[in-house]
Amino acid sequence: MTTNNTGQQVESLREPGGGGDLTVKLTRVVDLSLVTMAGMTLNDYLQRVQGCFYHQNGDGLADLISFRDPHVMSSRLMLEKPERDVERCVDPSLAEFIAGHLRAVWAAGSGDCVEAWKTQMVIVQAVARFMQELKEERWMLPIMYTACLDLRLFALAADYELTRSGTSKAGETLEKSAEALMSCFRVCAADTRTGEDCTKRWGLLYLVNQFFKIYFKINKLNLCKPMIRAIEALSFKDRFSLSQLITYKYYTGRKDMFDSDFKSADSTLSFAFQRCHIGSRKNKRRILIYLIPVKMLRGYLPKQSVLERYNLSEFHDVVASVRQGNVRLLSETLAKHESFFIGAGIYLILEKLKILAFRNLFKKVYHISGTHQIEVAMFLQSLKWMCVEDVDLDETECILANMINDGRMKGYISHAHRKVVVSKKDAFPPLTAC
Amino acid sequence: MAAQEETKNTSKFLVGSCLGMCPYAEQRLRQRERLIHPLEMAVDSNGGRLNYVQMRAMVKEFSRSAAGHEIKASDIRPLPVLVKTVKYLLMSACCRQDVSWALVYQFVSDRLHAVRQDLCVQGVKNDMSIQVYQAAVRFYVYAHYRTCEHGLSDFDPYLNKKHLTETLTLVISLFQDQDKDKKEPCVDTKRFGDAMSVCSSSDEDDDEEARDNPDDKEDANESKIVQDTKTSEKDNVSGRTESNVTNLRNPEVSHIRDEDPGDEDTETARDLNEDEDWRNLSDMSRRTTVPREGRRGESRNVVITDYTLREEAEALYLLVNFGNEEALLHVLELPKHIRFSQLVSIVTEMNFAWLTRNYCRVLRLAAFLPPLFLCAFHPHLTMIQKTALGILSRAHSSKGLVYRQDDLAAILLIPSSQDLADACRHYGLTVMKLSRVKWVDDKLNTIQLPELLLPAGRSP
Numbered sequence: 001m002t003t004n005n006t007g008q009q010v011e012s013l014r015e016p017g018g019g020g021d022l023t024v025k026l027t028r029v030v031d032l033s034l035v036t037m038a039g040m041t042l043n044d045y046l047q048r049v050q051g052c053f054y055h056q057n058g059d060g061l062a063d064l065i066s067f068r069d070p071h072v073m074s075s076r077l078m079l080e081k082p083e084r085d086v087e088r089c090v091d092p093s094l095a096e097f098i099a100g101h102l103r104a105v106w107a108a109g110s111g112d113c114v115e116a117w118k119t120q121m122v123i124v125q126a127v128a129r130f131m132q133e134l135k136e137e138r139w140m141l142p143i144m145y146t147a148c149l150d151l152r153l154f155a156l157a158a159d160y161e162l163t164r165s166g167t168s169k170a171g172e173t174l175e176k177s178a179e180a181l182m183s184c185f186r187v188c189a190a191d192t193r194t195g196e197d198c199t200k201r202w203g204l205l206y207l208v209n210q211f212f213k214i215y216f217k218i219n220k221l222n223l224c225k226p227m228i229r230a231i232e233a234l235s236f237k238d239r240f241s242l243s244q245l246i247t248y249k250y251y252t253g254r255k256d257m258f259d260s261d262f263k264s265a266d267s268t269l270s271f272a273f274q275r276c277h278i279g280s281r282k283n284k285r286r287i288l289i290y291l292i293p294v295k296m297l298r299g300y301l302p303k304q305s306v307l308e309r310y311n312l313s314e315f316h317d318v319v320a321s322v323r324q325g326n327v328r329l330l331s332e333t334l335a336k337h338e339s340f341f342i343g344a345g346i347y348l349i350l351e352k353l354k355i356l357a358f359r360n361l362f363k364k365v366y367h368i369s370g371t372h373q374i375e376v377a378m379f380l381q382s383l384k385w386m387c388v389e390d391v392d393l394d395e396t397e398c399i400l401a402n403m404i405n406d407g408r409m410k411g412y413i414s415h416a417h418r419k420v421v422v423s424k425k426d427a428f429p430p431l432t433a434c
Numbered sequence: 435m436a437a438q439e440e441t442k443n444t445s446k447f448l449v450g451s452c453l454g455m456c457p458y459a460e461q462r463l464r465q466r467e468r469l470i471h472p473l474e475m476a477v478d479s480n481g482g483r484l485n486y487v488q489m490r491a492m493v494k495e496f497s498r499s500a501a502g503h504e505i506k507a508s509d510i511r512p513l514p515v516l517v518k519t520v521k522y523l524l525m526s527a528c529c530r531q532d533v534s535w536a537l538v539y540q541f542v543s544d545r546l547h548a549v550r551q552d553l554c555v556q557g558v559k560n561d562m563s564i565q566v567y568q569a570a571v572r573f574y575v576y577a578h579y580r581t582c583e584h585g586l587s588d589f590d591p592y593l594n595k596k597h598l599t600e601t602l603t604l605v606i607s608l609f610q611d612q613d614k615d616k617k618e619p620c621v622d623t624k625r626f627g628d629a630m631s632v633c634s635s636s637d638e639d640d641d642e643e644a645r646d647n648p649d650d651k652e653d654a655n656e657s658k659i660v661q662d663t664k665t666s667e668k669d670n671v672s673g674r675t676e677s678n679v680t681n682l683r684n685p686e687v688s689h690i691r692d693e694d695p696g697d698e699d700t701e702t703a704r705d706l707n708e709d710e711d712w713r714n715l716s717d718m719s720r721r722t723t724v725p726r727e728g729r730r731g732e733s734r735n736v737v738i739t740d741y742t743l744r745e746e747a748e749a750l751y752l753l754v755n756f757g758n759e760e761a762l763l764h765v766l767e768l769p770k771h772i773r774f775s776q777l778v779s780i781v782t783e784m785n786f787a788w789l790t791r792n793y794c795r796v797l798r799l800a801a802f803l804p805p806l807f808l809c810a811f812h813p814h815l816t817m818i819q820k821t822a823l824g825i826l827s828r829a830h831s832s833k834g835l836v837y838r839q840d841d842l843a844a845i846l847l848i849p850s851s852q853d854l855a856d857a858c859r860h861y862g863l864t865v866m867k868l869s870r871v872k873w874v875d876d877k878l879n880t881i882q883l884p885e886l887l888l889p890a891g892r893s894p
Contacts, residue, residue, distance in 0.1 A: 166615075258759070342766050348759050348789060355790050398794035398822075401829030413829050 037070040042102075045077055046089035049098055053091055062142035065101045065123070067108065067150050078106040093133055097126035097147070108154075117158035117173065120151045121180045128183040136194050141203040144184055148210050151177050155214075171218035178214050181207060189230060196236060205231060205244045212251035224255055246272045246283075254290050257349065265294045285310040293349040296322060296356070299431025314340050322353050325360030327386040356431065358399055359408045361386065363428045372411075372427075376400070376418045393418060447557035450510030455519045456492035457509045464495070472533055473541045493519060493527075493541075496548040499555075511552050513562055519549055520569050528573075536588035539577050543597065546570045550601065559608055567605045568743055572806060574598035575750060579809035591813075598754060605747045606764075613769065741777040746806075748772060749781045753803075753810040757788050781807070793822035 045064070052060035063069045071077060079085070082102040087095045100123040107115035127147045131140055152174075159173035185207050191200040208227045215223050231237055231248065238245075253269035256262075269291040276284050288310050292302050301319050306312075314337040321329035334341065334350055341347040365382050366374060380396040400420055403409040408431065410423035452458075464470055465487050476488040499505065511519065523542050530538055550570060553563050574597050581589040741749070748765060755761035762785050765773060772778055780799055787795035796818060800811055 169611075260759075342763075345763070347766060348762060351786055351789055395792065395794040395798070397829075398792055398825075399790075401825045402791050404829040405825040415830060 038073040039076070040071050040074045041076050042079070042082075042085060043089070045071060045074075046086065046098070049094065050090045053094055056137075056139045058139040058142040061140070062146040065097065065143065065150075066146045067104075067153070072105050072108065075109070077102055078109040079103065080106050093130055097123045097130060100126060104150075104154075113154060113157040114161055117151070117154040117177075120147070120154045121177065123147050124151050124180045125183050128187050131184070131200060132187050136198055138198050138200050138202055141200065141206075144188075144203055145206050148181055148184060148207060151180060152210055152214060156217075174214050174218050178211060181210055181214075185211075201234060202236075202240070204234065205237075205240045205248055209244060209247045209251070212248075216251065216254070221255055221258060224251070228252060228255075242275060246276050250283075250287055253287075253294075254345075257290055257294055258345070262294050262297055265290070266298055269294060281310065285312065288312060289344050290346065292319075293346050293353070296353055297349065299356075318350060318353065322357050322360065325357050325362070325364055327354060327357045327361060327383070327388060330354060330357050331387075355402070355406070355408070359403055359428065359431070362400070362403070362409065366422060366427060372422050372424055374420050374422065376413070376420060379420070448505060448507055448510055448555055450512040450515075450552060450556055451507045452494075452509055452511045453515055454492075455511070455515065455522065456494045457511075459509065460494060461487065461489070461492050464492075469495075471541050472537060473527055473530060493523065493545045494548045494552075496544050496551060499551070505555060510555055511549075512556070513553070513558050513566075516549050516552055516566060517562065520546070520566050523549075524569060524573060535580065536584055539581055539589060542573060543577065543594070546573060547597065559611065564605055564608050564743065567601050567608070568747060571598060571601050571605060571747070571750060574601065575754075575806060575810045579812050582812070595754075602747065602751055602754060606751055609744050609747065741775065745772055745775045745777045749777045749807060750810050752778070752781045752785055753807055753814075756785065756811065756814040759789075762786075762789075777807075788818070791821065791825065793818050793825070797822075 049061065049064055051057075052064065064071065066072075079102045083095075083099045086099040086102065090098055100119055104116050104119040104123065107113075107119055124147050127140075127144050131144060134140060155173050155177040159168075159170065162168045162173055163170045185204070188200045188203045188207060194200070208231055211227050212224060215221060240248075249268045249272040253265050253272060256265035256268060269287055273284060273287045273291055276287060278284075288302075288306070289312070292312070292315055295302065296319070301323055302315070304316075304319075307315055307319070314333075317329055317333040317336075320326070321333060330353065334347070338347070341350055361382055362379055365378055369378060376393055376396050379400065380391065380393055383391045383396060383399075397413055397415065397418075400409070400413055404411060404413070407429065410427055410429065411421050413420050470487055470492075474487055474491045474493070476486055494509075494511065523545055527542055527545075528538060549566065553566060574594055577589075578591065578594050578598065581594075582591065748768060752761055752765055762782070765778065765782055765785075768778070773782070780802055784796050784799045787793075787799070800808065800815075803811065
């Protein structure tokens with residue numbers, strides 16, 4: 001049960017779908033219930049809502065406002081103006097978002113994702129108010145999770161729709177959704193006086209992950225910083241559910257990578273990769289796309305078998321070229337898979353791998369020459385052989401100087417003699433030591 | 435501010451009705467309150483300034499839009515008037531020799547701000563407005579270089595940089611919107627030219643002429659101006675900042691330039707006189723009408739002579755944000771024909787080279803840049819030279835080893851060995867007599883990151 005749950009949650013790293021796996025599986029076992037759910041009447045639905053509320057069953061209520069639950073198939077629940085019926089049957093504190101949900105079901109049922117998104121915005125804000133009214137309780141957090149997840153998914157669809165029709169700019173819809181999420185965030189973050197066991201701050205990580213997904217999508221990484229600060233300040237930041245933690249580490253690791261903090265990126269992404277459930281291959285692959293370049297920069301090359309297992313053939317030649325010091329192959333590979341690397345946002349990092357490729361190339365030159373005093377011209381020849389464009393002695397010295405400066409090579413350059421004098425012992429220290 | 439204005443109501447933008455460079459109400463107010471900039475004052479027969487306005491020289495001042503202050507249509511200038519205003523500012527006001535450059539800078543920068551504000555209030559988003567914005571960008575870039583040695587009272591580099599990035603980002607986002615609207619990424623060159631010709635015929639007749647016959651005579655004239663500017667620059671600008679000018683005369687470069695002398699001169703002229711010459715704009719539109727194929731076919735080694743407005747903006751963006759990975763990512767996502775255009779690809783390559791701290795390549799490629807772009811690059815030059823010196827001093831650290839100063843100066847684009855000696859001394863490297871440098875890295879390690887960025891720290 002727990003493992004299944006992890007897999008399911010982690011699955012939601014990806015865009016849509018995954019969240020409802022569990023429910024779908026269960027309903028498939030009891031086929032009858034699927035039929036009844038899909039044809040549920042309004043009264044039945046509202047009674048269930050009221051029942052869940054009465055028993056403080058957050059998960060049950062969450063399912064009842066989820067779009068990955070079979071009840072949304074019921075044509076009897078697709079109501080444009082359900083307010084009066086809803087108010088008659090359920091608790092007034094719930095009425096607003098339940099009515100909103102039915103309206104969203106109607107909008108989604110009629111294929112109008114922009115309207116569905118707008119309604120979902122209202123729902124999220126209503127949920128935020130609902131949570132604020134219930135002090136010292138946190139059973140309702142699953143409701144917030146579901147509402148926020150649905151909001152983001154609808155926003156993605158609506159964003160595509162609105163951009164295509166030219167009504168708004170790409171990402172604008174998502175940005176507005178982030179504002180709505182912010183209302184929930186405020187309620188959760190402000191709940192500081194309640195004890196640890198029932199504070200709503202437990203909901204923060206899920207929200208932050210939603211924010212990450214939005215901000216990475218619209219490329220506003222700078223907005224992630226206050227979110228990270230909010231999480232890092234929590235006393236129980238390590239005790240969230242593993243699935244949420246993995247998502248969080250995945251995004252913070254990526255952010256560290258963009259900030260060129262490779263050491264921290266390495267540890268966070270490694271955490272995410274090692275703990276990620278073995279069944280969620282796609283997520284593991286996703287993490288690897290960032291973990292591999294970071295590890296390579298720190299001097300660890302991935303095994304061939306890993307690349308094959310996770311279908312990362314794009315990296316195959318990258319790894320080979322760095323290993324062999326084949327700068328030409330590296331340039332060619334970067335150009336070949338350019339769109340993949342740019343899309344993943346790792347192009348610049350891979351470009352930095354050229355330094356390592358140069359190092360391995362020069363190491364070979366050193367071994368071939370067999371002396372400790374090597375002509376710069378020899379290095380230059382190797383670069384020319386690797387098709388580095390219009391390179392000259394000065395630039396070769398520049399590359400060598402950088403290498404010595406970074407501690408990747410021990411020795412010094414004599415400009416007057418155009419020679420490099422390398423250390424007799426350990427001229428090219430292992431990269432992992434740098 | 436721009437964003438606010440734009441989001442409000444896209445359909446209901448104000449349309450300006452002020453037909454002069456300065457609204458009448460403001461003229462009276464500033465006359466009464468004696469708020470007249472020296473450049474707007476009337477001049478008597480002896481050349482002395484009189485404290486009353488010269489009506490035709492008044493230009494609307496920038497004033498912050500405040501709450502409760504209603505914006506009147508009579509205070510806002512429509513686009514054609516704004517074009518005329520920018521022409522006046524960049525062609526006449528900038529060339530004034532009778533007042534100090536600091537005053538000129540202050541005047542032009544403030545008035546351009548007002549122009550940008552007017553454009554923004556009216557929500558003008560077309561090719562013409564992009565040209566106006568881009569002209570402002572060029573001024574900021576140039577002014578940043580020319581004014582960099584002035585004190586804080588004359589020139590606030592932070593503010594100028596802020597104006598520059600604000601306007602430049604706006605230009606780029608306008609281009610991106612165009613990409614989306616047209617679904618065909620290239621600027622509609624024909625309409626571009628038309629818009630310009632309509633405007634110039636109505637505004638400035640000489641300009642029209644200049645646009646129509648770009649003959650050799652004209653080129654010769656322009657190159658003469660360049661030389662003048664160069665020499666005057668040399669007088670004004672001392673020491674390190676000269677490197678830009680000098681590197682233009684770098685033998686290698688000039689050798690390459692020889693291949694295409696006529697074009698070269700115009701190019702230099704065009705850019706060095708960036709601030710003074712509105713003609714650029716029309717030049718630019720003429721340039722855009724050159725068929726693309728012809729430009730692509732050119733060999734890469736020739737100094738860049740031809741680029742579109744879009745390429746110019748993107749290249750400037752990369753140079754202003756040199757070393758910024760986000761800017762680099764933005765360029766990687768550009769449409770191919772822009773990304774691989776001569777200019778943009780050189781600038782991209784410089785950025786890539788800097789990723790691996792390949793200062794040698796960065797500085798070598800910098801020599802290919804037209805002057806305007808060197809101005810944009812210039813603020814980063816010292817940082818690069820400093821890093822390079824640090825790397826070099828560690829890599830060459832061995833007692834008794836020497837590095838020829840002249841060689842080093844050539845690589846680092848430092849104009850003379852004397853300047854190099856100064857720089858080394860500044861960073862704590864010892865310089866031996868007979869123009870040689872001895873590397874002592876321990877000393878370098880002890881110095882803190884100097885507060886210096888060109889050129890305040892350089893002067894003792």
